[in-house]
Amino acid sequence: MRKYISSLLAALMVFSMGLANIEKVSAESTDDLEQEIDNKKEEQKEIEQDKSDIQSDKQETEEKIDKNQEEQGNVNSEINTIDNDLADTREKIATKENEIADTNEQLDSLSNQIDELNGQIDQLKEEIEELKQRIKEREKLLKDRLRAIQSNGGSMKYIEVIFGAKSFGDLISRSSAVNTIMDSDKDIMETHKREKQAVEDKQAEVKAKKKDIEEKKADVEEKKASLQSQKDELESLKSELDNQMAEKESLLSDLESKEGELQDYKVSLEEEQAVLRQQEAANQKAIEAAKQEKEKLEQLAKEKEREKQANQTASASSGGSSQTDSSNNNSDSTGSTASTGNGTFSQPISAPITSGYKQRGGSFHHGIDYGVSIGTPVGSAAAGSVSYAGTMSGYGNVVLVRHYINGSYYTTLYAHLNSISVSVGQSVSRGQSVGASGNTGRSTGPHLHFELHQGNWNNAKSNSVNPLSYL
Numbered sequence: 001m002r003k004y005i006s007s008l009l010a011a012l013m014v015f016s017m018g019l020a021n022i023e024k025v026s027a028e029s030t031d032d033l034e035q036e037i038d039n040k041k042e043e044q045k046e047i048e049q050d051k052s053d054i055q056s057d058k059q060e061t062e063e064k065i066d067k068n069q070e071e072q073g074n075v076n077s078e079i080n081t082i083d084n085d086l087a088d089t090r091e092k093i094a095t096k097e098n099e100i101a102d103t104n105e106q107l108d109s110l111s112n113q114i115d116e117l118n119g120q121i122d123q124l125k126e127e128i129e130e131l132k133q134r135i136k137e138r139e140k141l142l143k144d145r146l147r148a149i150q151s152n153g154g155s156m157k158y159i160e161v162i163f164g165a166k167s168f169g170d171l172i173s174r175s176s177a178v179n180t181i182m183d184s185d186k187d188i189m190e191t192h193k194r195e196k197q198a199v200e201d202k203q204a205e206v207k208a209k210k211k212d213i214e215e216k217k218a219d220v221e222e223k224k225a226s227l228q229s230q231k232d233e234l235e236s237l238k239s240e241l242d243n244q245m246a247e248k249e250s251l252l253s254d255l256e257s258k259e260g261e262l263q264d265y266k267v268s269l270e271e272e273q274a275v276l277r278q279q280e281a282a283n284q285k286a287i288e289a290a291k292q293e294k295e296k297l298e299q300l301a302k303e304k305e306r307e308k309q310a311n312q313t314a315s316a317s318s319g320g321s322s323q324t325d326s327s328n329n330n331s332d333s334t335g336s337t338a339s340t341g342n343g344t345f346s347q348p349i350s351a352p353i354t355s356g357y358k359q360r361g362g363s364f365h366h367g368i369d370y371g372v373s374i375g376t377p378v379g380s381a382a383a384g385s386v387s388y389a390g391t392m393s394g395y396g397n398v399v400l401v402r403h404y405i406n407g408s409y410y411t412t413l414y415a416h417l418n419s420i421s422v423s424v425g426q427s428v429s430r431g432q433s434v435g436a437s438g439n440t441g442r443s444t445g446p447h448l449h450f451e452l453h454q455g456n457w458n459n460a461k462s463n464s465v466n467p468l469s470y471l
Helices: 002-151 158-163 168-317
Strands: 353-355 358-360 363-365 368-371 377-379 384-392 396-405 408-420 433-437 447-454
Touching: 002 168, 168 384, 168 396, 384 408, 396 433
Parallel strands: none
Antiparallel strands: 353 368, 358 363, 368 447, 377 433, 384 396, 396 408, 408 433, 408 447
């Protein structure tokens, strides 16, 4: 009987020690869950703040877009005005060019007329020379006649010629000769006078006509100069309008480019909002799960406490007692990640690194690239929960995993995936596949783009760190 009681006491002692260990584990698990819930709630507050900041930033961006579009409208209106002015100026220039062409035709016609008149003048000069020669010959004839008269005493009388006739026939001959001489002298004088006057009149007529045409030509040349001056002014105006048009088109191009940047930034903010919404939902799920787990552990602890009290009552009634030295089982059942630097995270994939965390071209490359063929499994770099799984501009198919390591939060990003094998809120272990590598998004070839962020991921990548310092 004594041996039986001793055995029963030993069994009760072992059972009591087990209950103590269970109570300790339960307490520690409950504390851990309470801490996790508190951490998740703090994280929710951070997410709410981030959401508020992003919404404010998005609203400000939308206001900038509206202002940009208003400026574009104003510039387009100015461009239309300038375009209308240019069309009007081009039409005026065309009109002036036509008028100048007509004026040039008039000048050509007048120049041809002047050339014809110069030809007529040259012809008249020749005729005048001929007339002068005839006049000279007549003047010589008249001079000879006068000399003959002078040589005969200076006063030859036709009556004496007539009375000097020797017969009637001679008288008739002499009378006829005298009449002929007198008529000839008269004709010579009249012809001389007439031809001389004709030459003078023709000279005067040609000179007057030439003067008139030259005056017309001068007027037309003056008109042409005026038209050319007006055309030059219009060309200058057109050049000025062309410069204004170029400036406005350049300004419009800058505004359109700026709007594109703002629209892209707005899209990135919307994507960041989507990530935060998914992360918020995942956190809420984690909080609810932790609360349920805590309630289960608390319920289990209560049940163990009732069993303990029942066993103690049974032990007391049997007259035995036992003491448990909890210090003999003082080990902590929870492990800690023994790494604060290199080794905190595992390589997400076994492949050569083709591009590092550095300045690349005109921008900074906020991650590292692994050269790998499409379809290669990609593992989570550490245990955590999926905060985003979907598509993003530039990244293509992308997964974000949230990690809590040594009291700090991290976010890892896996981009350009060919496929995704996890969902938001899902817990993943280190090395568990989150998807397969690919070539989606803005990618120049099959590869995995991997990023590491301290805290939450944001589109500005302000929290990014060099993954090689942690892998």
